[in-house]
Amino acid sequence: MTILVTGATANIGRMVVDQLIARGATDIRALTINPTKAALPAGVQVARGHLGRPAGLSAAFEGVDRMYLAPSPDNVTEVLELARAAGVRHVVDLSGEPESWWGSVCNAVEGSGLDWTHLWPADFMENTLTWSQQIRDTGAVHEPHPGTASAPIAMNDIAAVAATALLEDGHLGRAHSLAGPQILTRADLVAHLADALDREITFRTSTREETITALRPTMGDNTAWYVDNVLLDFAPPPESLPTTSVEDITGHPATTFDRWAHANAARFLAD
Known part of the structure; x- marks a missing residue:
């Protein structure tokens, strides 16, 4: 096969x-x-x-x-x-x-x-890497809504589910909604990164234009689209998110954002 x-x-x-x-x-x-x-x-x-x-x-x-x-x-x-x-x-x-x-x-x-x-x-934990340059340059993350919440998932957990579905029975005709194990606000994510990087990082509530300016060095031509269609149109999470989905499917706990942030701290600090 x-x-x-x-x-x-x-x-x-x-x-x-x-x-x-x-x-x-x-x-x-x-x-x-x-x-x-x-x-x-x-x-x-x-x-x-x-x-x-x-x-x-x-x-x-x-x-x-x-x-x-x-x-x-x-x-x-x-x-x-x-x-x-x-x-x-x-x-x-x-x-x-x-x-x-x-x-x-x-x-x-x-x-x-x-x-x-x-x-x-759900949104990828790796998407927070778009903050890397503004963290290095300003010690802050500039976004419009600090209280917006989601349950971000690590890419490797998505890959683990994909491998499970490819190798095991019971997944035909199923749509697996996947999320990370915790519901976190944007400000929560910044706080976890500050701990992982061992430096102070401020969340600065910003206008659309300020957010685009802060993200453009890492996102390039896609910045305005991302701000308008994701950050400014971020739907609140439903009352019940599939926060146990990765473990339910693979048998292994999903990666927490804190663990992911510590494992990837160097990626935020490297030019």
Whole structure:
């Protein structure tokens, strides 16, 4: 049973490869645009290709039974057609609810005729790395709403769920809403980072323009869109968040933000 991991040198895809190996999988194929720089573990088959260019993917799908599908909304229908033609049976996709930004991915997967498992994660803990430069430069985080709350999830926990769904029964036709183990405000996140970095970090409630200015060095051209569509339109969490979802599915506790912050402190301090 060959498992294809797409986006295998991107953040989550690379972690899916490691999580599959940790669970004893031995027939793994990794799709990457640059095999020579992939530095994938020994024994992992490396296939050259990119979801953004489906025409060159036929060979990557040969002999594949299951696949992890990184989000690629612009080409997802064509990618799935190639996968089905090659005999792929089960797709575990990283996407979102049908009405969300990545909803087109899960809709296309359901319409493909393949067995499916959706992964619908909350905001990533890694997204706080967009604060890194302003923390270094100003000792502060500039955002509009300190009390906005969510249950952020570590990317490696998403990868662990993906590997579990690829290897174990009981996940076909299921949409797994995933969240981290704690509901935290934006100010809470800053406080945890201050502890992990062992320095004072202030949360400064900021205007839209001030927030864009503070985030632009790390987010570039996507900054205004992110501020308008995420930070200024951040929906409050529902009364019941799936804070036990990772442990329920994998059998292992999810990563707390405090633990993640301490493990990644150096990433906030490096230029």
